[in-house]
Amino acid sequence: MIQYQSQNVDLILEPRWIIPVVPGNQTLEKSSIIVNEGKIIDILPSDEALLRYRTKDHLLLDEHVLIPGLINLHTHAAMTLMRGIADDIPLMPWLQEHIWPAERELLSERFVYDGTLLACAEMMAGGVTCFNDMYFYPQSAAEACVKIGMRAQLGLVVLEFPTSYATDSDDYLRKGLDVRDSWRGNDLLSFSLAPHAPYTVENRTFEEVIKFSEQLNLGIHIHLHETLEEVAQSKLRYGVSPIARLASLGVLGPNLVAAHCVHLQNEDMDLMKEHGCHIAHCPTSNLKLASGIADISKMVNVNLNIGLGTDGAASNNRLDLFSEMRMAALLAKGVSLNASTLPANQVLAMGTINAAKALGLEDKIGSIEIGKLADLTAVRISTPELMPCFDPLSHLIYVAERRHVSHVWVNGELKFHEGVYANIEPHEVKDISSQWQSKLSPYKI
């Protein structure tokens, strides 16, 4: 008989099912996850775990499926304050008559801190442990993330036109990079450069972005090929599609996360593939703003790496990765007229490991593997609408809603449990909302 020396660890999780995502197409039963110092140090049969490890914190989750924390690959968290301020109207009046006027008047450090905190509260309760952001005042967004204890990659916005935050592209870049410097070493935050879109950023500025990206080893986060108009205007002004223009400028590369990519010709897809770019598919926002439907099954077939994003709450109107996973799977089937397109395991990978790869964080998050950070989400499969359950993976994508999320861990710490946050009080969120409700009401449709 083998004698084990049992090791003392921080946390043992023993769920009904584990879907590790890597390796794919696997559902573990009667297994435990061992967490120590914020990391997953072992995954093994539960009876063996009892012999090898001891802990003060052994959690039996006998109705739950444990998955990697979900990753929202494209959002503007602070815009949560403007959720529902204007709906059912086309993109340009939406921006010009509602969103931009409100931002002109109200954009501030406070706006961004409050809006991001509200967004984090919503996302965390829905099983999201990391998001890829793009908005003004990243210092305030960073403070909100650290407050609630959520992982984020904050895109340092670069634009040509002035806002209350910065005056011109140089000013945006300088301010953004200063924020990055001030948070170096923080284990929740990473940063990227975020030139807003091909139609709001000039060639000279893209060259600056590339320079800093190379010098500082930073990813690039951009809106790309979101609408037919964007593509048409680029062809008019530059003679080529936005993707072809970015390729010739040297912006395309394996550190680029391109949000939307609704309208791609084959040659655009080839360029994205050739340069190893990543796509943040935002199916709900693309429908709601009537941008169109991205042909995801085609992109999957050419092996483009695709994650999922909610976009901002003002154009979704949720920050709900469960909704996006379900929508992505359903839409791909309906458009391709093939029910086998984007099966549940593929779409769960989009919501986790694919997004981690896009952010350059695939050695840290995105799957339940030994050595990775313990960013984990537990989903309870026990209520009438989830029963019977023949396959927890299918239920996760096609039936479960974010309300079924029971526990969320970041870095091995329990940050959300049954409606209660470790780091914020319920009244904080209510107070934020009611304050901004009155300030923003004049801009409503």
Next chain:
Amino acid sequence: MIQYQSQNVDLILEPRWIIPVVPGNQTLEKSSIIVNEGKIIDILPSDEALLRYRTKDHLLLDEHVLIPGLINLHTHAAMTLMRGIADDIPLMPWLQEHIWPAERELLSERFVYDGTLLACAEMMAGGVTCFNDMYFYPQSAAEACVKIGMRAQLGLVVLEFPTSYATDSDDYLRKGLDVRDSWRGNDLLSFSLAPHAPYTVENRTFEEVIKFSEQLNLGIHIHLHETLEEVAQSKLRYGVSPIARLASLGVLGPNLVAAHCVHLQNEDMDLMKEHGCHIAHCPTSNLKLASGIADISKMVNVNLNIGLGTDGAASNNRLDLFSEMRMAALLAKGVSLNASTLPANQVLAMGTINAAKALGLEDKIGSIEIGKLADLTAVRISTPELMPCFDPLSHLIYVAERRHVSHVWVNGELKFHEGVYANIEPHEVKDISSQWQSKLSPYKI
């Protein structure tokens, strides 16, 4: 000063907002709904209500929006037992290798009672007060509806091929009509004739259906133009589209509810319009089974009456009208490339009054109007993901989920409140699920 004689009533509801649906585009504040003997007898300013009416049951719902109970215009309730048994595979193997073999072995009165009760529990908790069903053993479905206290129109299935329930089309018809006779006078139940689909029912049988429909003043519920194959096969066999064939047989009329209608040519749409037929749009099921995307904005433009259906839980995999409303609104915008298509008020009408019209129940349900039955749903707008709230109607469609439903009344009786059913115990649903889980597992994918 006017003196009111105050009247004693059963129930006064005083919500933060009322969206009556009829008249459209209206949101009432500071108003109350007066319910007596199961009916809405008044809607008036709350201060006036205090003078005119008194009650032992005055409910202040100060964070809630009150809407008409939602109506699921196409489902197969009992199939809830087979939710998730086979996903991500095309329609024909799905039916032939999984659904039909399971039905052949297990279909019974018990199956239908249990499955329908489970479905009712799910739908009611999601604010649905009435559904349009089509399945075998309608006697058992009726018993489940009456048990939980939910309104339904039960489609009496007619098919050519035998099942454990009936041997041939005459047998289906006879058995169905006997069930209808036994429930006459029940205030929750109505019935329709449900020839399954053009490809499973012969001309002679359609003629029988029409005969009984006219004699007994019954509606007709059918699957129609669900797939491209269905249309192609009809053209091969009958020389015309299924809709044209039904028109020539005399099946089309203002009492027809046609589920799906994914693939309609202009001439099909004209026929549907000309005969005053109703459409049960099932956007999620149509995507999931890869049937396609119905061009709803075009149908709306020609003034076809359209309601929303979930289809069965085996092809959705939810019975969730909130999901269908959101999906219908988003999909219509994305397909039409117009963000103004299907605004929130139109899609709420589809989930309520349009469906009531389709069922011939528009004088009883589908809106909050004086004289209608008090089938009502309260939705709480108070949690972080719903705040701020600039427009409760927008939030209802684009943000709210069925979990935000707090109260559901049918005929003025509170049937569901904060997770608790008036007529069933939580363990009943759990027991049903666990029994069928083991029986059905052999048929899973």
